[in-house]
Amino acid sequence: DGGITQSPKYLFRKEGQNVTLSCEQNLNHDAMYWYRQDPGQGLRLIYYSQIVNDFQKGDIAEGYSVSREKKESFPLTVTSAQKNPTAFYLCASSMDPGAQETQYFGPGTRLLVL
Amino acid sequence: SQQGEEDPQALSIQEGENATMNCSYKTSINNLQWYRQNSGRGLVHLILIRSNEREKHSGRLRVTLDTSKKSSSLLITASRAADTASYFCATDLNDYKLSFGAGTTVTVRA
Numbered sequence: 001d002g003g004i005t006q007s008p009k010y011l012f013r014k015e016g017q018n019v020t021l022s023c024e025q026n027l028n029h030d031a032m033y034w035y036r037q038d039p040g041q042g043l044r045l046i047y048y049s050q051i052v053n054d055f056q057k058g059d060i061a062e063g064y065s066v067s068r069e070k071k072e073s074f075p076l077t078v079t080s081a082q083k084n085p086t087a088f089y090l091c092a093s094s095m096d097p098g099a100q101e102t103q104y105f106g107p108g109t110r111l112l113v114l
Numbered sequence: 115s116q117q118g119e120e121d122p123q124a125l126s127i128q129e130g131e132n133a134t135m136n137c138s139y140k141t142s143i144n145n146l147q148w149y150r151q152n153s154g155r156g157l158v159h160l161i162l163i164r165s166n167e168r169e170k171h172s173g174r175l176r177v178t179l180d181t182s183k184k185s186s187s188l189l190i191t192a193s194r195a196a197d198t199a200s201y202f203c204a205t206d207l208n209d210y211k212l213s214f215g216a217g218t219t220v221t222v223r224a
Contacts, residue, residue, distance in 0.1 A: 004156075035214075042118070042202060042214035043157075050210065058211070090156055099206030100145050100164075105156030 003027065004106035006091050011111045013078065013085060021076045021109045023091035029104070031097040032074040036060060037088040037108075046089075049074055050097035078111065086113050117141060118203045118215035126221045133190040135218040137203030138183075146179060146186050147204045147212070157202065160188075193222045 004025045013019045025032065031050050035043040045058030049068040063082025068074055074093075078085045089109045094101035118139045127133050137146070145164045149157040163170045163179045163186065170177045176189040190197055200217040207213045 042216045097210055099210055099212050102159045107156050
């Protein structure tokens with residue numbers, strides 16, 4: 001089965017803790033993206049990566065970090081500097097970088113603060 | 115920076131009826147995409163329309179684009195219970211970034 005997987009489905013974070021959300025794709029896509037979705041709002045771009053070993057900040061990168069060491073993996077770390085991390089996090093990929101490309105989304109990770 | 119805005123925010127229709135939702139945006143675009151999201155799931159791409167296209171069809175979906183009014187519409191014909199979802203338009207902010215609206219939540223009643 002080809003697609004994007006995200007884990008875990010639910011994640012609980014304690015105060016001051018860093019947590020990492022996993023995103024893996026076996027579509028052989030070059031570009032990958034992380035979005036945050038809050039209730040009643042659209043998706044906001046956190047980080048994106050056009051190619052392995054390269055990534056750029058999106059609109060709301062503060063308090064987050066990413067790495068792209070492998071083509072198929074783009075993990076997102078929510079650091080303790082992110083003061084309001086409760087949200088639904090979506091990972092996506094596209095064959096090539098570019099806003100004209102179709103993005104394929106994972107099932108999401110819901111992050112909750114204890 | 116949110117460029118697209120869907121209208122209405124919510125829509126409730128009877129099964130078999132048509133559903134129409136609109137997307138307005140602020141700056142010029144190269145293309146506009148529509149996505150569907152079932153509750154608590156990821157988004158699924160529905161259709162992409164380029165700025166030089168006026169209308170596009172895919173199955174029961176019809177998308178129009180009016181660049182002079184900076185707006186697009188998505189029509190779902192003969193709706194089914196499975197069409198219950200949120201629908202988002204996404205416009206290209208620049209060469210690499212998409213901007214998603216807040217979405218229209220569609221409920222199809224049996």
